Amino acid sequence: METARLERLHTCLFRLLMMVLVVIGGLIALYFYQGGWDRMQQSRFLARVIPDLFPGPRVAIISGHRGFDSGAMCEDGTMEAAVNEAIAQGVAQRLRKAGVAVILLDEYDPRLEGLRARALVSIHADSCIDQSGFKVAGPEETVIPDQDALLTACLIDAYARGTGLPARPQSITQDMTQYHAFQRVSPQTPGAIIEVGYLGGDHDLLVNHPEIPAEAIAQGVLCFLDAQDRAQKTPTVP
Secondary structure, eight states: OOOHHHHHHHHHHHHHHHHHHHHHHHHHHHHHHHHHHHHHHHOOOHHHHHHTTTTOOOOEEEETTTOOOOBOOOOTTTTTHHHHHHHHHHHHHHHHHTTOOOEEETTGGGGGTTTTOSEEEEEEESSSSOOOOOOEEOSOOOOOHHHHHHHHHHHHHHHHHHOOOBBBGGOOOHHEEEEEEESSSSSTEEEEEEEEEEETTTTTIIIIIHHHHHHHHHHHHHHHHHHHHHHHHHHOOO
């Protein structure tokens, strides 16, 4: 008699457990159906904990002139492409530590064609003249002006604070606003190009301390990603 009661109790508990598992499974399936997988893939926290399963938001970094030419060449042998690459590598390393999936691209990388990313940042340095300062520009023609402006603003603020260099918006040229990569990536990819300083007047910072501009650019990108995430979580008021 006692054994029969225990068997019925075990059967009831087993059925209850199965019902709970079915309900949980249904909720998980609904979460994924409503875009939960995409949100999980965009989580920097999960990307740090389980990097292979949850790669985090993807950011594309162009190492200016890499794979194409030397860029500016100074009399002391300083080569712009090498300076750009040292900084770009530092940016990629810092973003990956923060759980961001990064692709590091050459100047005319074939992967730029139709590239869809959370952000595209191209890193360059200015000429060898004895001046100081940086500049950031987004695309002249864009279907996502708010996103491009936000990325540019985040980079300007973070770079000015992180390096102490003055912004020089008055020296932005069409070579920046009509930068070739802006025309090649997906129209939905926010983009910016940054001239990190002058190889002449900012030589010590750019050549001897590339970790400083790298950290500043990485912070600018993270500022942008965080602002995007906050905007997505904010309910739209009808």
